[in-house]
Amino acid sequence: MKEKWPKNIRVEERKFQVTDYQRLRGQTNWDAIADWAVGIALENDLYGVAVFDGPNMVGMGRVIGDGAIYFYVQDIIVHPKYRGQGLGRLIMEHIENYLKRAAVNNSFVGLMAARDSKGFYEKFGFKERGIHSPGMFKIIEKTELNGFGKKSKNG
DSSP, X not given: OOOOOOTTEEEEEOOOOHHHHHHHHHTTTOOOOOHHHHHHHHHTOSEEEEEEXXXXXXXXXXXXXXXXXXXXXXXXXXXXXXXXXXXXXXXXXXXXXXXXXXXXXXXXXXXXXXXXXXXXXXXXXXXXXXXTSOOOXXXXXXXXXXXTSXXXXXX
């Protein structure tokens, strides 16, 4: 399949800037996270890949984890205007190449997929956990001040 990317598309493996991350995240209607918290998270990324159309970041993906045994694919985001053009696949191909270099035998690579994206991730070898080993999660919601002296939610 021939891609229909705009002519100015380029890919960069990089650390993310808080402003770029927040802008792209906001364009997808994800819940807001405080800039200071995003800064800490981005500084601790194992790997990042960004897609730009000219000067504008229009897609991204991150890998977090311990860098040896456990890896988590995080924040695969493509600006709504650019969806359906193969940019998500381009991002995941870069992430897959990173994982091939960084992971050891029997490393665990996890992700939490958005609704209706299961088929997309299956193309990269991801599977649902079996009924006898369910994946689980929880979200911490705070409004009081935390140890960083900042409000945890939108603060």
